Amino acid sequence: MSRAPLAAFPAIRPRRLRQSDWMRRLVRETVLTPADLIWSIVVHEGEADTIEVASMPGAPRLSVAECGRAAARAKALGIPAIAVFPHVDPRKKDERGTAALDPDNVVCRAVKAMKDAAPEVGVMCDVALDPFTSHGHDGLVEGGRILNDATVAVLVEQALVQARAGCDILAPSDMMDGRVAALRAALESDGHSDAAIMAYAAKYASAFYGPYRDAIGSASVLTGDKKTYQMDPGNSEEALREVALDISEGADMVMVKPGMPYLDIVRRVVEAFSLPTFAFQVSGEYAMIQAAAERGWIDGDRAMLESLTGFKRAGCAGIITYFAPRAAQALGA
Ligand code: PBG
Secondary structure, three states: OOOOOOOOOOOOOHHHHHOOHHHHHHHOOOOOOHHHEEEEEEEEOOOOOEEOOOOOOOOOEEOHHHHHHHHHHHHHHOOOEEEEEEEOOHHHOEOOOHHHHOOOOHHHHHHHHHHHHOOOOEEEEEEOOOOOEOOOOOOOEEOOEEOHHHHHHHHHHHHHHHHHHOOOEEEEOOOOOOHHHHHHHHHHHOOOOOOEEEEEEEEEOOHHHHHHHHHHOOOOOOOOOOOOOOEOOOOOHHHHHHHHHHHHOOOOEEEEEOOHHHHHHHHHHHHHOOOOEEEEEOHHHHHHHHHHHHOOOOOHHHHHHHHHHHHHHHOOOEEEEOOHHHHHHHOOO
């Protein structure tokens, strides 16, 4: 970018452009809109419309019927898409995450309910086994080790089940090697050439996923950690390699996750690749803002909008966030 040399004070007074609301609006570079948001929700198998999650105040688990109503609400608010994650009945979990392949599982039922209620709203599903496994890992485990290639084979089946249920965007969040290529090939040959892939391309082994694991019920079962597949928080060059690989394998969009501690990664990815780049403002980021706001330590609405604007300013095409409906409302939708 070329920059004219700045005049010296008092010819230049940057505060001239901040003197009033109309002037600030006039020169604002980044404007957040509801169209920038993907609403993340958690669906549960029971009848209760909502079930509060202690570590996610204001973001309860929703019943399948309530997911349908959420889709209608997203449409009314101008939110383009919803990402749905399942809380699975613990009795249905096993070592291999078999329930992930059941076409009538709670994710598939939620997808159908949402597409019935508001077909104009996009639906995104996580491709990973963690909500369905008795050990809480995203893949198959043998002798304490994750089996990469065997996991990819199961993920392909899971993605097909979700695509057949009507899912528009498949979002592999497992961090196995080679999964995007396998998914793309399977989607094409199963007749889902319009199904898009948003790859969780640079996904870090993060403490900020804690409340999500409470919400989907994997926190209590997870054995060990996910450091052999999720990325080391110290790495940035590796993030670019991961993104390059997923793009070469056929990803339509890529994601950086978590969000706020990794805005430098977002920026590098945006500058290096001409592909829509998203960030996931994950559960721990949501919980921190909510908790501080509940104590009166910060203004929750302002912190919410400021954090979301930061993602967009960093270059994100959109943000996956539990705040989506509240943010859309605050934006005057
Ligand atoms: C795993 C997955 C995770 C999230 C979504 N899918 C993280 C994990 O458990 O490792 C995190 C979402 C959040 O924290 O909001 N497949």
